[in-house]
Amino acid sequence: MNGTCQSCGMPLAATGERGTEHDGTTSAYYCRYCYRDGAFAEPDATIEVMAARGGEMMSGMFEIPSERARGFVLQQLRPLLRWSGRLVPSCGSCGMPLERPDDAGTEADGTPSSRYCIHCYRGGAFVEPDLTREEMIEQYAPLLAAELGMPLERATAMVTAFTAALPRWR
Numbered sequence: 001m002n003g004t005c006q007s008c009g010m011p012l013a014a015t016g017e018r019g020t021e022h023d024g025t026t027s028a029y030y031c032r033y034c035y036r037d038g039a040f041a042e043p044d045a046t047i048e049v050m051a052a053r054g055g056e057m058m059s060g061m062f063e064i065p066s067e068r069a070r071g072f073v074l075q076q077l078r079p080l081l082r083w084s085g086r087l088v089p090s091c092g093s094c095g096m097p098l099e100r101p102d103d104a105g106t107e108a109d110g111t112p113s114s115r116y117c118i119h120c121y122r123g124g125a126f127v128e129p130d131l132t133r134e135e136m137i138e139q140y141a142p143l144l145a146a147e148l149g150m151p152l153e154r155a156t157a158m159v160t161a162f163t164a165a166l167p168r169w170r
């Protein structure tokens with residue numbers, strides 16, 4: 001089952017957060033706010049509408065200027081199944097979507113990885129094998145704070161929540 005809602009990007013940690021199909025079974029792809037009884041709750045919603053709504057929420061929660069928050073959410077939504085029409089795997093170490101063949105890391109035998117990106121994983125091993133989750137947060141939070149124009153302490157909270165959902169750090 002997929003780890004994030006493929007419509008809004010919300011992490012689907014618990015089964016109760018998943019939407020339902022026509023026959024009452026839980027959805028493999030969508031959350032219960034987006035998808036119920038085999039259909040989207042808002043079938044006419046566009047990615048722009050979803051990004052504006054998500055951006056508003058992010059802006060309030062993490063003190064990001066609203067225009068940047070909206071742009072950031074739009075970028076997060078674009079690879080999701082509902083908007084791209086395909087299931088794009090994301091890196092289990094940094095969360096980057098593996099949209100293009102060049103984005104994929106490599107296994108020991110040189111084949112492309114479906115689990116990790118090229119920045120994190122090459123030749124079947126992590127580029128930084130000793131990196132801890134704390135170090136990853138320390139490295140990434142200032143970059144995110146600068147990119148989104150948010151306070152460092154809010155960026156740290158955001159990266160902490162985000163990395164909790166990634167297989168490498170679980």
Ligand SMILES: [Zn+2]
Pocket residue numbers: 005006007008009010030031032033034035
């Ligand atoms: Zn959703």
Ligand SMILES: [Zn+2]
Pocket residue numbers: 091092093094095096116117118119120121
């Ligand atoms: Zn990565």
